[in-house]
Amino acid sequence: MKKVIIGGRLIDGTGRNPVDNSLIIVENEYITYAGEINESVIAEKCPDQYEKIDARGLTVIPGIIDCHIHLCGILGKDVRDWVLESKTQQAIVSVTEAERLINCGITTVCDVSQNGLYLKKLVQTSKIVGPRIIACGRGLCRLGGYIDFSGLPVEAINELHPWAVICDGVAEIRKCIRKLVREGADGVKIWATSSGVAKRPTDTDQHYSYEEMQIAVEEAEFIKMPIFAHCKSIQVTKTALSAGIKNIIHGGELDEECLELMKQKNTIFMPTLKTTLDWLEYNYDEIPLRKNLNAYPGATIEEKEYNRIKNNFKKVYEREIKIAVASDTFCQAVTPYGVTTLQELYAMADAGMSLMDVIVSATKIGAEAIGMSQFIGTIEQGKLADLLIIEKNPLEDIRHISPENMSLIMQNGQHIKSDERCIDYE
Numbered sequence: 001m002k003k004v005i006i007g008g009r010l011i012d013g014t015g016r017n018p019v020d021n022s023l024i025i026v027e028n029e030y031i032t033y034a035g036e037i038n039e040s041v042i043a044e045k046c047p048d049q050y051e052k053i054d055a056r057g058l059t060v061i062p063g064i065i066d067c068h069i070h071l072c073g074i075l076g077k078d079v080r081d082w083v084l085e086s087k088t089q090q091a092i093v094s095v096t097e098a099e100r101l102i103n104c105g106i107t108t109v110c111d112v113s114q115n116g117l118y119l120k121k122l123v124q125t126s127k128i129v130g131p132r133i134i135a136c137g138r139g140l141c142r143l144g145g146y147i148d149f150s151g152l153p154v155e156a157i158n159e160l161h162p163w164a165v166i167c168d169g170v171a172e173i174r175k176c177i178r179k180l181v182r183e184g185a186d187g188v189k190i191w192a193t194s195s196g197v198a199k200r201p202t203d204t205d206q207h208y209s210y211e212e213m214q215i216a217v218e219e220a221e222f223i224k225m226p227i228f229a230h231c232k233s234i235q236v237t238k239t240a241l242s243a244g245i246k247n248i249i250h251g252g253e254l255d256e257e258c259l260e261l262m263k264q265k266n267t268i269f270m271p272t273l274k275t276t277l278d279w280l281e282y283n284y285d286e287i288p289l290r291k292n293l294n295a296y297p298g299a300t301i302e303e304k305e306y307n308r309i310k311n312n313f314k315k316v317y318e319r320e321i322k323i324a325v326a327s328d329t330f331c332q333a334v335t336p337y338g339v340t341t342l343q344e345l346y347a348m349a350d351a352g353m354s355l356m357d358v359i360v361s362a363t364k365i366g367a368e369a370i371g372m373s374q375f376i377g378t379i380e381q382g383k384l385a386d387l388l389i390i391e392k393n394p395l396e397d398i399r400h401i402s403p404e405n406m407s408l409i410m411q412n413g414q415h416i417k418s419d420e421r422c423i424d425y426e
């Protein structure tokens with residue numbers, strides 16, 4: 001099937017200036033041309049014979065990439081429920097989560113869950129609709145670590161937890177990653193810290209040793225898989241970076257030395273701003289103990305923490321460290337699927353990022369983080385045709401990237417959603 005998208009404002013995800021009157025040619029699942037409308041291209045490629053999509057007055061951007069999500073199908077908010085809920089029920093619910101994501105224009109995700117390993121194959125074979133899934137399977141967590149505070153037996157957690165598995169020491173970590181690969185994993189996630197829930201000063205909170213992290217990196221590197229670390233403390237972020245971990249999720253505390261190391265190592269930072277700030281607002285946990293919280297403005301601890309998180313983000317952005325969109329969506333009741341990813345874009349804009357940079361973070365940088373930049377992330381010749389046609393210009397307001405404004409959602413050259421507004425070009 002051959003398609004042309006005519007006359008739209010093209011924001012291609014590279015950060016280049018938009019092309020106002022653009023032509024995009026899609027042949028089967030690939031983009032074979034993207035750029036200005038030009039007579040010689042039209043003559044050479046004969047777009048007259050193609051299905052024509054009218055994008056005049058509309059904007060075309062790449063499909064959104066969310067680098068951190070959990071398609072775990074949990075309904076309850078309680079940590080014990082996550083383990084004890086029926087796995088069949090969770091699997092069924094996770095199908096609806098995938099559907100919600102693609103209907104919000106999220107065309108690719110990196111997932112940390114058991115279900116993702118299977119959903120991936122069902123999306124690939126068009127049995128269900130959903131984003132393309134880079135599946136990590138369950139993430140690695142140590143004994144007594146982030147997921148191990150429910151009081152349930154370790155055996156039960158390892159059998160039934162929807163998005164994490166407990167393993168310790170070099171040998172277990174190696175074996176665990178190899179098992180995940182056997183199940184079809186494309187990436188590795190580790191919890192290098194807790195989430196401040198341990199009520200210990202977070203800047204020293206460390207869950208895996210340097211050696212354990214290095215082995216995880218080595219195993220991922222053997223078969224060229226991306227690796228992601230949940231890091232909430234300065235010390236551990238530095239340890240993870242030194243061990244060779246490229247993608248830092250949350251990065252809740254950063255200092256100058258840490259920022260310098262991130263810059264040197266070409267790190268990709270995934271701030272999960274929206275979820276972190278909401279978490280604070282809804283007061284799910286106590287604020288972690290922080291040494292220098294008083295250095296930030298605010299009348300209450302919550303306000304100070306809010307400003308500290310935004311300040312963190314700003315410092316990373318000002319250093320020109322790469323930032324990717326990662327929503328940490330984990331259950332429909334708290335973080336609605338798809339909507340939360342788009343809200344992460346809005347939160348990044350609200351925290352001071354330029355709107356063009358937000359789009360690049362949500363597309364090109366995301367593809368790089370998950371090891372997919374050869375295939376997706378920009379609208380360029382040779383890439384897979386994952387793109388969105390938006391009613392209004394997102395460079396005027398990032399909130400224009402919303403499901404209501406999406407006239408067309410295309411994944412692999414296929415229409416997931418297409419309004420009459422932009423089909424049947426005359």
Ligand SMILES: [Zn+2]
Nearest residue numbers: 068069070328
């Ligand atoms: Zn997460």
